[in-house]
Amino acid sequence: MAESKQATPVAPDAVLRALADPHRRQILRLVRHTELPAGQIAANFALTQQAVSRHIGVLKQAGLLTERREGTRHLYALRHEALEPVRALLSEFWPDALSRLKKAVETAHPRPPKI
Amino acid sequence: MTADIRNDIIIATEHIKARPEVVFPYFTDPALIVAWIGERAELDPQPDGVFSLDMGEVVALGTYTTVEPPYRVVFTWGIPGNDTLPPGASTVEVVLTPDGDDTMLVLTHRGLPSAHIGYHRSGWEDRLGRLRAAAG
Numbered sequence: 001m002a003e004s005k006q007a008t009p010v011a012p013d014a015v016l017r018a019l020a021d022p023h024r025r026q027i028l029r030l031v032r033h034t035e036l037p038a039g040q041i042a043a044n045f046a047l048t049q050q051a052v053s054r055h056i057g058v059l060k061q062a063g064l065l066t067e068r069r070e071g072t073r074h075l076y077a078l079r080h081e082a083l084e085p086v087r088a089l090l091s092e093f094w095p096d097a098l099s100r101l102k103k104a105v106e107t108a109h110p111r112p113p114k115i
Numbered sequence: 116m117t118a119d120i121r122n123d124i125i126i127a128t129e130h131i132k133a134r135p136e137v138v139f140p141y142f143t144d145p146a147l148i149v150a151w152i153g154e155r156a157e158l159d160p161q162p163d164g165v166f167s168l169d170m171g172e173v174v175a176l177g178t179y180t181t182v183e184p185p186y187r188v189v190f191t192w193g194i195p196g197n198d199t200l201p202p203g204a205s206t207v208e209v210v211l212t213p214d215g216d217d218t219m220l221v222l223t224h225r226g227l228p229s230a231h232i233g234y235h236r237s238g239w240e241d242r243l244g245r246l247r248a249a250a251g
Contacts, residue, residue, distance in 0.1 A: 093125070094127035094224060095127045095129070097151060097152045098127055098151075098220065099129065100150075100151040101129065101131070101141055101150075101152070101220075102129050102130075102131045102132075103151075104141065104147075104150035104151045105131050105132075105137060105138055105141060106131065108150075109137050111132055111133075111216075
């Protein structure tokens with residue numbers, strides 16, 4: 001496990017809601033491999049700094065961003081572990097679909113009862 | 116039914132009480148595929164043939180790369196207009212192995228970028244709801 005000051009698990013819902021916005025996904029891509037201050041993140045968007053701050057707030061709340069203070073600057077980075085519950089959920093997509101497949105096939109082609 | 120996810124590869128397995136000959140068309144026949152996934156499908160099951168699956172809010176689009184009835188089918192899987200998971204970006208391989216009169220199905224989904232998950236939100240939220248309901 002990577003070092004993380006925030007160990008509280010966040011429900012997948014909060015993470016999914018945070019990821020539902022294209023601007024927020026873009027923010028995560030920007031800080032995926034590097035720490036950036038809010039101003040530099042905002043410079044990538046045609047949004048007000050205030051709007052970008054709001055998005056950063058949502059991502060922080062969902063546990064998707066780490067925040068570190070350096071002098072007067074706040075530096076943000078992706079907290080990779082936060083994606084784990086969503087990855088786990090993602091892993092439900094195919095099993096879920098395949099159990100529907102099983103049901104569909106076995107209903108359409110019932111086996112005669114064994115004698 | 117089991118699933119495993121590592122390094123952005125998903126492996127899912129299912130045991131089905133029917134022969135591979137019966138199961139296979141559920142990956143190639145538009146009328147049969149919608150019995151378990153998607154709402155509408157356009158399928159041309161031959162190499163470079165279209166694989167298009169309308170799942171309501173999301174359309175999965177790709178092409179078949181391998182069609183070997185009744186044991187193996189491979190198609191690409193992506194979301195049109197999506198920069199992290201464009202059509203062709205990921206690959207789904209389905210292998211059907213006879214198990215007596217039954218079929219052991221192994222599905223492997225490769226090439227999923229971790230950043231694409233947000234685009235599947237509605238689907239996952241829907242599933243999350245059902246998971247929660249199932250878990251009580």
